[in-house]
Amino acid sequence: MTNNKNSNQDTQDLSRRKFLKSGGLVAGGLLGGSLFGGLLTNQFQKGTKDEKTPQADKPVSFDARTFFSRNEDFALLSAATERIYPENKNGMGAIELGVPYFIDRQCASNWGRNADDYMHGPFPTVIKTDGYKEEKRPNNEVITSSSVVKVPAGTANYQTKMTRGTFFLEGLTAMEKTSQDKFGDRFVNLEPEQQDEILKMFEKGEVKFSGVDSSDFFNLLRQTTIEGVYADPVYGGNRNMEAWRMKEYPGPIMSFLDKIEEEEFIVMEPSSLRNYQGL
Amino acid sequence: MAKKLEKVDVVVVGSGWAGGVVSAELSKAGYQVVMLERGKDQTRSDFIGVKDELRYSNRYEMIEKLTGDTITSRVSIGDAALPVRLQKDMNTGTDLGGGSMHWAGSVYRWRSYDFEIRSKTIERYGEDKIPEGMQIRDWGITYDELEPYYAKWEQTAGISGEPDPLGDKRSNEYPNPPMLASPAIKLFKESAKELGLHPYQMASGNMSQTYTNPDGETLNQCMFCSFCTMYGCDFGSKSDPLATVIPTARKTGNCEIRTNSLVRRVIHKDGKATGVLYTDTRTGQEFEQPADVVVLAAFTFSNNRLLMLSDIGEIYNPETRKGTIGRNFTGQFNSTFLGATGFFNDKKFNYYMGAGGLGGALSDYDADLFDHTNLDFIHGGGIELRQYGDAAIKNNFVPKGTPTWGEEFKEKSLFYAFRTLTVWYSAAVMPWWHNYMDLDPTYKDEFGDPLLRITNKLTDQDKNIAKFGIEKCAEIVEAMGADIIDKDELPDQFDHTYFGMHYIGGVAMGEDPETSAVNNYLQMWEMENLFVVGGSALPHFGSHHPTPTIGALAYRAAEGIDKYLKENGGLLTQPKASSVKA
Numbered sequence: 001m002t003n004n005k006n007s008n009q010d011t012q013d014l015s016r017r018k019f020l021k022s023g024g025l026v027a028g029g030l031l032g033g034s035l036f037g038g039l040l041t042n043q044f045q046k047g048t049k050d051e052k053t054p055q056a057d058k059p060v061s062f063d064a065r066t067f068f069s070r071n072e073d074f075a076l077l078s079a080a081t082e083r084i085y086p087e088n089k090n091g092m093g094a095i096e097l098g099v100p101y102f103i104d105r106q107c108a109s110n111w112g113r114n115a116d117d118y119m120h121g122p123f124p125t126v127i128k129t130d131g132y133k134e135e136k137r138p139n140n141e142v143i144t145s146s147s148v149v150k151v152p153a154g155t156a157n158y159q160t161k162m163t164r165g166t167f168f169l170e171g172l173t174a175m176e177k178t179s180q181d182k183f184g185d186r187f188v189n190l191e192p193e194q195q196d197e198i199l200k201m202f203e204k205g206e207v208k209f210s211g212v213d214s215s216d217f218f219n220l221l222r223q224t225t226i227e228g229v230y231a232d233p234v235y236g237g238n239r240n241m242e243a244w245r246m247k248e249y250p251g252p253i254m255s256f257l258d259k260i261e262e263e264e265f266i267v268m269e270p271s272s273l274r275n276y277q278g279l
Numbered sequence: 280m281a282k283k284l285e286k287v288d289v290v291v292v293g294s295g296w297a298g299g300v301v302s303a304e305l306s307k308a309g310y311q312v313v314m315l316e317r318g319k320d321q322t323r324s325d326f327i328g329v330k331d332e333l334r335y336s337n338r339y340e341m342i343e344k345l346t347g348d349t350i351t352s353r354v355s356i357g358d359a360a361l362p363v364r365l366q367k368d369m370n371t372g373t374d375l376g377g378g379s380m381h382w383a384g385s386v387y388r389w390r391s392y393d394f395e396i397r398s399k400t401i402e403r404y405g406e407d408k409i410p411e412g413m414q415i416r417d418w419g420i421t422y423d424e425l426e427p428y429y430a431k432w433e434q435t436a437g438i439s440g441e442p443d444p445l446g447d448k449r450s451n452e453y454p455n456p457p458m459l460a461s462p463a464i465k466l467f468k469e470s471a472k473e474l475g476l477h478p479y480q481m482a483s484g485n486m487s488q489t490y491t492n493p494d495g496e497t498l499n500q501c502m503f504c505s506f507c508t509m510y511g512c513d514f515g516s517k518s519d520p521l522a523t524v525i526p527t528a529r530k531t532g533n534c535e536i537r538t539n540s541l542v543r544r545v546i547h548k549d550g551k552a553t554g555v556l557y558t559d560t561r562t563g564q565e566f567e568q569p570a571d572v573v574v575l576a577a578f579t580f581s582n583n584r585l586l587m588l589s590d591i592g593e594i595y596n597p598e599t600r601k602g603t604i605g606r607n608f609t610g611q612f613n614s615t616f617l618g619a620t621g622f623f624n625d626k627k628f629n630y631y632m633g634a635g636g637l638g639g640a641l642s643d644y645d646a647d648l649f650d651h652t653n654l655d656f657i658h659g660g661g662i663e664l665r666q667y668g669d670a671a672i673k674n675n676f677v678p679k680g681t682p683t684w685g686e687e688f689k690e691k692s693l694f695y696a697f698r699t700l701t702v703w704y705s706a707a708v709m710p711w712w713h714n715y716m717d718l719d720p721t722y723k724d725e726f727g728d729p730l731l732r733i734t735n736k737l738t739d740q741d742k743n744i745a746k747f748g749i750e751k752c753a754e755i756v757e758a759m760g761a762d763i764i765d766k767d768e769l770p771d772q773f774d775h776t777y778f779g780m781h782y783i784g785g786v787a788m789g790e791d792p793e794t795s796a797v798n799n800y801l802q803m804w805e806m807e808n809l810f811v812v813g814g815s816a817l818p819h820f821g822s823h824h825p826t827p828t829i830g831a832l833a834y835r836a837a838e839g840i841d842k843y844l845k846e847n848g849g850l851l852t853q854p855k856a857s858s859v860k861a
Binding site (some may be wrong): 026083084085086088090111114115116117118119120122124126131132134135136137139140141142143147149151152154155157158159197198222225226230231232234235238243244246247248249250252253254255256257259260261262263265266273276277278 | 328329330331332333337338339344346348352354355356357358359360361362363364365366368369390394459460461462500501502503504505506546627628629631633634670671672674675683685686689690693696697720721722723771772774775
């Protein structure tokens with residue numbers, strides 16, 4: 001039950017709908033200048049990115065690395081996020097949206113340091129198994145750091161001693177090593193299809209590193225990339241709310257009391273947390 | 280050395296709906312009440328202008344921090360339990376108002392069948408219908424007896440709704456009319472009607488109009504802004520303790536609220552509670568608060584663990600099936616809220632708007648409203664379409680078979696954003712001899728006390744009920760005209776994800792002290808001045824969210840405490856040995 005059979009047709013359909021919608025928007029008077037420019041550029045001027053948003057509208061950026069010390073790690077991270085959420089005819093990809101800086105700041109935050117999580121030991125060795133099978137152990141066995149515990153694959157349990165920030169560093173190092181082993185070159189120099197191959201190996205849990213399963217790292221990388229794409233721009237990603245425009249999501253709005261019964265889909269120029277707080 | 284404070288009439292541990300209702304009622308009746316909350320103080324202005332999906336939905340701003348303690352979790356008695364380390368896998372409430380501050384607001388009474396589940400199941404199908412080891416039993420209170428307390432809580436909370444056409448008898452209408460129906464909800468209701476089902480607008484704790492409750496607290500009309508679940512309401516439009524029972528308790532002048540006060544023991548002597556020991560989490564200073572009556576009204580996990588650490592009652596032992604504390608643990612985990620998702624190629628819904636309690640519901644496959652003779656499970660579930668309002672991080676639905684990342688994912692997830700509707704089955708969960716809580720032998724909290732250990736296995740009952748529900752949901756989604764229908768898949772086993780705060784039991788009510796810890800006033804059988812209020816009292820999980828039942832039982836407990844204090848003690852109901860042993 002998928003609709004993969006005719007994705008070219010779908011694609012053309014999507015463009016046409018979007019064009020029609022943008023026409024409706026102009027008539028409705030909801031459209032800001034930069035959005036209009038963005039839609040036009042995407043539709044008709046593919047590849048001339050520089051004109052997408054007028055420079056004068058761009059806020060001054062102070063983006064810089066605050067967690068990843070090594071530029072090589074950051075470059076690899078950037079390339080990986082771009083494969084997860086690539087630039088395409090819909091619009092910007094992860095890099096242009098600022099996702100690598102989002103992840104950098106998240107790693108430096110309480111979340112990246114697991115400051116609000118239970119991080120006390122012991123940390124036994126956890127082995128993932130295919131299906132659930134009951135273990136035979138004494139009821140009141142005390143677990144130690146040298147215990148080996150089997151858990152079914154796919155369980156959400158986070159049992160590593162590493163913080164998420166360290167997990168990112170170790171994971172990126174493992175990706176670089178896998179790239180060298182498999183293709184004899186740095187990840188950032190690989191063709192996109194080769195980069196995808198490495199990411200798929202990680203997704204399937206085929207690479208072991210630092211006592212963890214690579215699928216856990218992949219899931220963290222994927223989820224954090226999606227968060228960076230769609231979180232409020234205050235966190236460094238979703239630059240200029242471009243991802244919200246692509247999704248036609250309006251951001252935080254005070255009230256929909258007069259619109260909740262509306263039959264037609266309503267596209268609004270998005271508003272950020274900063275707008276919402278009246279700043 | 281703990282500093283001993285002046286004695287009060289009642290000390291209440293916890294400030295959610297359970298603790299809030301009890302504190303409001305007893306302080307209104309003139310008793311001196313101290314309410315202790317481990318989290319911080321908060322007010323409405325904490326919620327104004329902070330609608331931020333990352334911070335609240337993905338970084339769990341309002342969820343208890345696990346730095347100091349969590350639970351450990353395993354599937355079977357033979358497994359090693361491991362700590363649930365991340366907030367995303369372990370949601371419990373904290374701060375003033377508790378988990379009730381960030382609830383969605385969906386409101387359902389549990390069914391007359393729930394309260395007499397064992398008798399009614401045997402009556403209709405015979406004793407063989409109940410599998411060995413399923414510890415269902417009657418609650419020691421009937422729906423009719425609890426009905427006035429449900430009505431009372433609904434008036435306080437200002438519930439907006441219309442009666443369920445298949446619902447049990449009500450003594451009055453909801454205090455407010457139902458919420459407006461969006462096109463998606465209308466489509467759900469019309470399609471269900473065509474299938475011969477009985478849909479209605481689900482009742483909600485989001486206000487359909489401005490409302491002043493019997494205690495004089497005013498709630499505002501809901502704006503459908505979509506920031507309900509995991510958020511505090513910035514309009515005062517969601518019924519929560521900060522909008523209702525907490526100000527009611529405060530204005531009596533009889534209730535002192537102390538936040539940052541983490542209760543660690545119930546102190547008792549000669550079979551009676553004398554007070555509680557707590558730590559000020561800012562200074563580390565320990566205090567002893569003496570009281571005539573101690574009320575534990577914290578989250579399920581805390582109520583259970585406090586009794587175990589305080590050595591009150593007998594901890595349930597699955598080998599002997601004796602002991603009551605930690606028994607009858609249930610929760611809505613990864614086999615509940617499964618259903619079917621429809622993808623619509625030609626329709627787009629304004630699904631970024633919504634409210635936590637905005638939705639359509641039907642009860643045709645709930646409780647014992649349908650014949651189970653040829654079915655391999657008992658009880659049932661409610662079917663819902665909920666329009667919470669999806670923000671951008673959450674809203675990445677793609678049909679099955681689509682990659683979860685890369686260009687195709689991006690394109691499809693953008694196309695199907697706001698073209699995706701889910702109908703799910705909120706299944707009831709039965710208690711089993713092998714699902715319970717006790718203390719973990721390995722992992723400790725920041726004070727060196729053992730963590731609570733959960734042992735929880737999905738059973739055939741859970742899988743069969745879910746499978747049944749998924750098919751029913753898919754029929755409705757099909758009738759709604761979806762172009763692609765994806766059915767949820769059944770999980771292999773419990774995944775240790777404690778998401779959604781629907782976990783209950785362990786200090787369950789009943790009429791037989793062999794199988795229950797508290798009577799139907801939530802008074803401990805073996806410590807008559809200790810009342811344990813909240814989700815911990817519920818012997819099994821009905822098919823919907825537990826909040827109204829917790830609220831109703833809190834009013835019942837408050838009445839019991841008043842009676843207990845007026846009549847100078849004694850058990851408020853006499854124990855009865857059950858005619859049937861679970």
